[in-house]
Amino acid sequence: MFRRLEEDAGRAPVRFRFEGREIEAYEGDTLAAALAAAGALSLRDTPVSGAPRAPYCMMGVCFDCLVEVDGRKNCQACMTVVEPGMEVRRQTGGDGAEA
Amino acid sequence: MTADYDLAIIGAGPAGLAAAGLAAELGLTVALLDEQERPGGQIYRAIETVGASRPLAAKALGPDYERGRGLVDAMRAARVDYLPGAVVWNVSRELAVNFSRQGGSREIRARHVLVATGAMERPVPVPGWTRPGVMTVGALQIMLKTSGLVADGRVVLAGSGPLLLLLASQYVEAGAPPAAVVETVPRARYVEALAHLPKALRAAGYLAKGVRLMRTLARAGVPVYRGASDLSVEGGERATGLAFRQGGRERRVEADLVALHQGVVPNQQITRLLGCNHVFDDGQRCFRPVLDDWFATSLDGVSVAGDGGGIGGAVAAEHAGRVAVCGIAHRLGALSEPERDARAAPSRAALDRDLAVRPFLETLYRPPREVLEPADDVLVCRCEEVTAGAVRGAAALGCPGPNQAKSFLRCGMGPCQGRVCGPVVSEIIADALGSDPGAVGYYRIRPPLKPLTLGELAALDTDTESGAA
Numbered sequence: 001m002f003r004r005l006e007e008d009a010g011r012a013p014v015r016f017r018f019e020g021r022e023i024e025a026y027e028g029d030t031l032a033a034a035l036a037a038a039g040a041l042s043l044r045d046t047p048v049s050g051a052p053r054a055p056y057c058m059m060g061v062c063f064d065c066l067v068e069v070d071g072r073k074n075c076q077a078c079m080t081v082v083e084p085g086m087e088v089r090r091q092t093g094g095d096g097a098e099a
Numbered sequence: 100m101t102a103d104y105d106l107a108i109i110g111a112g113p114a115g116l117a118a119a120g121l122a123a124e125l126g127l128t129v130a131l132l133d134e135q136e137r138p139g140g141q142i143y144r145a146i147e148t149v150g151a152s153r154p155l156a157a158k159a160l161g162p163d164y165e166r167g168r169g170l171v172d173a174m175r176a177a178r179v180d181y182l183p184g185a186v187v188w189n190v191s192r193e194l195a196v197n198f199s200r201q202g203g204s205r206e207i208r209a210r211h212v213l214v215a216t217g218a219m220e221r222p223v224p225v226p227g228w229t230r231p232g233v234m235t236v237g238a239l240q241i242m243l244k245t246s247g248l249v250a251d252g253r254v255v256l257a258g259s260g261p262l263l264l265l266l267a268s269q270y271v272e273a274g275a276p277p278a279a280v281v282e283t284v285p286r287a288r289y290v291e292a293l294a295h296l297p298k299a300l301r302a303a304g305y306l307a308k309g310v311r312l313m314r315t316l317a318r319a320g321v322p323v324y325r326g327a328s329d330l331s332v333e334g335g336e337r338a339t340g341l342a343f344r345q346g347g348r349e350r351r352v353e354a355d356l357v358a359l360h361q362g363v364v365p366n367q368q369i370t371r372l373l374g375c376n377h378v379f380d381d382g383q384r385c386f387r388p389v390l391d392d393w394f395a396t397s398l399d400g401v402s403v404a405g406d407g408g409g410i411g412g413a414v415a416a417e418h419a420g421r422v423a424v425c426g427i428a429h430r431l432g433a434l435s436e437p438e439r440d441a442r443a444a445p446s447r448a449a450l451d452r453d454l455a456v457r458p459f460l461e462t463l464y465r466p467p468r469e470v471l472e473p474a475d476d477v478l479v480c481r482c483e484e485v486t487a488g489a490v491r492g493a494a495a496l497g498c499p500g501p502n503q504a505k506s507f508l509r510c511g512m513g514p515c516q517g518r519v520c521g522p523v524v525s526e527i528i529a530d531a532l533g534s535d536p537g538a539v540g541y542y543r544i545r546p547p548l549k550p551l552t553l554g555e556l557a558a559l560d561t562d563t564e565s566g567a568a
Contacts, residue, residue, distance in 0.1 A: 001355070005159070005247040005273055010152025026246070028136075028148065033246040042231040042336070048484040052336050054231035056481070058238035059141055060134060060549075061219045061366075063514040064229075064481060074514065074550055078241075079186075081136060 002036045016086035025082045032058060032065045032077035035088075043067050043077055044091040066091045104130045104180070105431055106424075107196050107209035109187055109369065112140020113413045114405025115215035116170040118420035123177040125428045130207055131174070132185040132198055138174060140217055141237065142413040143167025144244045156247040159273035163308075163413075164244075170417065188547035190369055194400050197559070199551050204559040211400050211427050214370055215420065218363035218406035221385070221466060222519045223258060224473040227332030228359060229481055232339075236266045236360035243269065252355035253278035255341050257330055259464045260362040261305075264312040271319040279352045280316065280323045281343055283330065283361075283467050292463040299459035301452055306459075324350065328469065332357050361466045364522055365407045371544035373398055379537030382461045383410050384471070385522060386541055393426025393443075394419060402427060411454050418450035471526045479527065480520040482513020490524055494531035500539040501525050514550060517542040 011026040018040055025034030032055040035043065042052040043065050055065035058078045065077035068089040077088075106122050108115045111133035119131045139146045146167040150157045157164075174181065182200065189197040195208050220235045227233065236256055242248040249270060254277045256267050267280050299306060316323060329344040333351070342351045364385035367377065376389040376397035387409040388396050395402045404423040405416030425443035428434040434442060473479060475488030485508045493504045501517075501524045504510055510524055511517030517524075525536040532539065 001251055002242065002248045003251045005243075005249055005275075006153055006155045008152050008247060010148070028145075029246050033242050033248055036242065037246065037248055046482075046484060051229065051484075052231050053229060053481075055234065056229075056238065057220065057235055057519075058241040059219070061515065061518045062481060066514065072552075079134070 110215035111138040114416035114420035117417040223359035225330045249275040255354040257281040258360040268312040268315040295459035301455035305456045394423035415453045418446045421446040480510035483509040485510040
């Protein structure tokens with residue numbers, strides 16, 4: 001789906017988990033970018049129809065990349081920088097994402 | 100009320116960076132708040148990290164991107180309280196700025212606020228645009244900048260605007276040429292835009308760059324479908340192709356990823372929240388705050404510089420940031436009127452020169468009607484899954500504007516708070532009522548601008564004794 005253009009010598013690897021699966025990313029990656037690089041695009045199901053959604057804007061505007069991070073819902077994957085050991089889950093249902 | 104800073108700048112893109120540097124030089128105390136962890140905005144995103152550690156990405160991004168380095172270095176060297184990772188969730192008319200940062204919330208008060216929150220991509224509501232495997236062209240560029248990622252497989256870029264061609268060419272340079280570029284500019288537009296060419300020649304660098312980008316695509320053998328219309332993303336739970344019409348024929352290209360783009364529009368969240376006056380700009384086909392010659396809004400103490408005040412691009416944003424600061428410094432008593440005028444003159448001249456290309460670009464890349472007012476079955480509100488037809492229905496039932504449609508349909512009420520559907524909903528209602536978006540208006544924007552947890556709110560540290568005022 002996405003590939004890294006080059007090995008990045010300057011940045012340390014960071015391991016986290018997505019839906020129980022271990023993902024290796026680089027320091028400074030956002031969750032959305034790290035997951036896209038690992039082939040995971042669909043990050044949530046909509047509360048209304050249950051349709052799958054993936055990151056769309058990558059800059060914090062569209063909120064289509066909402067995930068659950070360490071039990072906390074409604075985290076924007078494109079605005080969250082990966083940290084070692086994060087437990088990330090797809091977000092389903094409408095709990096509390098209302099404005 | 101005591102202020103913590105003379106000037107609070109929101110946004111560390113080209114406008115905010117240039118403004119911060121100059122304001123500090125003029126002796127103002129400056130806070131620069133930015134949502135990202137590193138300065139540069141979207142246009143110069145990751146500029147501090149990309150060069151040294153990712154030479155291939157830096158090369159693909161090209162020399163115009165490099166321009167951001169000087170701006171960032173100057174800001175770093177200036178006496179500026181730079182607050183990265185600060186998510187602003189409220190700005191009051193009394194100029195208190197609330198933001199979340201590092202798990203807590205804070206408030207700072209300023210004598211003047213400069214909104215430099217830039218642009219966002221215009222929503223491109225075409226059938227299938229919510230499918231995984233559809234992103235914006237800007238999103239692909241952000242991934243290239245921040246993580247050196249390129250989309251694998253067949254990538255189809257569709258729509259119009261300078262960024263469409265730029266990213267296509269950057270993908271070629273990165274060794275990942277797109278499978279196709281599908282451009283929605285009708286042939287007649289080229290003729291129409293010619294009228295603005297003489298003026299555009301004052302900023303001939305942009306035209307030369309456009310020609311270079313097209314040559315890069317041609318040399319790489321990237322198929323470019325011009326004059327396309329009726330775009331539709333095909334697939335099930337994933338995008339598998341893009342269908343469109345061209346020259347009276349139905350066409351289809353296979354795609355693993357479809358990236359859409361129809362130019363950018365000002366991010367109005369903060370100026371709307373503050374109740375600043377806005378106007379619908381027909382040339383740019385978007386709302387923008389009403390600004391005076393010094394980029395001051397209708398609300399005393401609030402200015403806007405850069406694309407958030409109307410689309411001018413990254414270089415214009417820089418110049419506008421400096422002009423705005425001259426005006427602010429005068430208002431705060433740090434520059435006399437003649438000093439202000441003299442200080443701003445070179446930036447103002449550069450700004451005028453740079454903006455000369457805009458009428459040409461605005462005419463050439465005016466978004467097509469199918470994007471402004473999509474067909475009935477197309478989702479316009481991605482959050483609450485409200486279709487264009489439902490919005491039209493609400494207008495037919497007597498909804499005079501977006502706020503009434505919002506209470507009928509919930510459009511604009513999801514987590515993005517109308518950022519994405521706002522421009523489309525105003526257009527659809529205006530069209531349905533035979534009016535124009537300026538007359539039907541836009542969503543009312545309320546705090547918090549971004550969802551925040553009760554914990555963050557409870558931890559609000561106002562830092563000043565004036566909280567009870």
